[in-house]
Each structure stands twice: as C-alpha cells, then as structure tokens.
Amino acid sequence: MTVYVDADACPVVRIVEKVSKEFGVSVCLLCDTNHVLTSDCSEVVIVGAGADAVDIALINRCKAGDIVVTQDYGVAALALGKKALAIHQSGKVFTDDNIGGLLMDRHLAKKSRMSKSKHHMKGPKKRTKDDDVRFENSFRELLRINN
Secondary structure, three states, X not given: OEEEEEOOOOOOHHHHHHHHHHHOOEXXXXXXXXXXXXXXXXXXXXXXXXXXXXXXXXXXXOOOOOEEEOOOHHHHHHHHHOOOEEEOOOOOEEOOOOHHHHHHHHHHHHHHHHHOOOOOOOOOOOOOXXXXXXXXXHHHHHHHHHO
C-alpha cells in the first residue's frame, strides 16, 4: 500500500507523513513545478505545470488498495474506480456511495459561479486545528482498517 498525496497546496502533508510512518506505509507526494516540495521521508514527484497534470500523474500511479489524499472530487472518483481508497483533507472519506452526490454538488456550484459573473463568492473558511485533528483521526482509521 502507498499513500498518494495530491500535494499542491495540501495542508495535511506533514500529518500524512507522520501517521504513515507510524504505520510503516510509504508516501508519494505529487506536485507541479509551481509548488515544489521537499521531504525527508516521502518520495516527491514533480510533474510539469499544466491543467490536471498532477491529477493525471497521481491516477496513473495509484492502484487497488492504495490511499489517495485529495480535495478534488474528480480525482477521488477516479481513484475509487481503480479500487483505491480516497480521503479529503477535511477527513471525509470518499466512497462509492457518496462520490456521485459530491460530483453533482461540484457541478451545480460551478454552474452557479458561472452565472454570477459580477458577484464573487466567498472562498473556503480558514483551516483550524480541529480540521487537522479530524483529518488525522479519519486517516488513522483508514490506515488501521486497511493495513
């Protein structure tokens, strides 16, 4: 099992590394040339900048039984299709039961944004320590069940 992290601007990279090390699971961080990362304990794969370059590289690498950490519902859906597991940086575990609704919500939100050309919607709320705790607990449980 390998944990693949869609690491461009991912706030939980260090948590993933810490917990994966405890479980003896390898980690691969994927980022593009605009978000170059370094790590002492994970493989770092840098792909060319471009729309979805990291997403494509991640999906090409992952296989059944791996874990994918991503905030992108499309990447999560593709990972699930390969029988990998997927978790959001919020700690929400993606499943075959919830991914369809999440993709639909994403589609509807995009349509809404496109129709409101002069009105700007608020971005995501600031990440808190509770968010990190929630992610770590969910990630530990995912590893515990599947390791």
